[in-house]
Amino acid sequence: MEKVSLRHVTRDDWRFILSLRNQNSVRTTCHDTSKINYSDHTLYMESLEKNSNAYHWIVTFDKMDVGYIKIIDLEFGSSIKDGYQGMGIGTKAYSLVFKEAKKLGLSKLTASVKIDRLTPLKFEEKTGWKKIGLDYKNNALYGYKLERIL
Ligand SMILES: CC(C)(COP(=O)(O)OP(=O)(O)OC[C@H]1O[C@@H](n2cnc3c(N)ncnc32)[C@H](O)[C@@H]1OP(=O)(O)O)[C@@H](O)C(=O)NCCC(=O)NCCS
Numbered sequence: 141m142e143k144v145s146l147r148h149v150t151r152d153d154w155r156f157i158l159s160l161r162n163q164n165s166v167r168t169t170c171h172d173t174s175k176i177n178y179s180d181h182t183l184y185m186e187s188l189e190k191n192s193n194a195y196h197w198i199v200t201f202d203k204m205d206v207g208y209i210k211i212i213d214l215e216f217g218s219s220i221k222d223g224y225q226g227m228g229i230g231t232k233a234y235s236l237v238f239k240e241a242k243k244l245g246l247s248k249l250t251a252s253v254k255i256d257r258l259t260p261l262k263f264e265e266k267t268g269w270k271k272i273g274l275d276y277k278n279n280a281l282y283g284y285k286l287e288r289i290l
Pocket of ligand 1: 165166169217218219220221224225226227228229230231232252253254257258259260263
């Protein structure tokens with residue numbers, strides 16, 4: 141398999157990160173499913189620059205940018221570009237990020253996933269996440285809270 145790697149985010153990556161965020165496959169997994177515009181995205185990225193508990197990486201596959209993974213105040217989020225999902229890139233990138241997070245001194249990560257997502261929860265379970273709770277919205281099950289011990 142081609143090499144999956146991580147590199148640190150620079151300002152030049154902000155448009156790419158926004159394009160991932162606005163992909164239908166990613167947007168629909170977010171709590172806010174609306175399309176984000178560049179100026180709101182810029183404000184958000186600037187806030188991450190000032191947050192000492194925010195870490196993020198671009199995922200590369202054979203030197204191409206294909207994904208984005210962030211840990212903000214221990215909350216993990218990930219997105220892989222359409223056309224590159226389901227190829228094993230996420231699995232490999234998660235293991236690289238877990239190693240980096242451990243090096244940063246983190247011992248536990250959290251995540252929340254919506255139940256009506258295309259990617260099966262099996263994916264998170266295979267990468268070591270454990271279900272620790274349920275999220276409800278308007279009295280209906282909406283998602284799972286997950287934890288990953290590093
Ligand atoms: C979730 C995500 C990061 C996983 O990355 P990925 O590179 O696609 O994952 P992998 O290729 O390593 O796939 C892992 C497993 O999930 C399955 N899978 C991944 N995406 C899938 C999809 N869209 N539909 C069905 N199965 C999928 C794969 O078949 C694979 O199963 P296997 O190991 O039993 O073969 C990526 O699909 C994505 O960006 N999804 C949209 C956003 C999202 O759900 N983010 C997660 C946090 S909320």
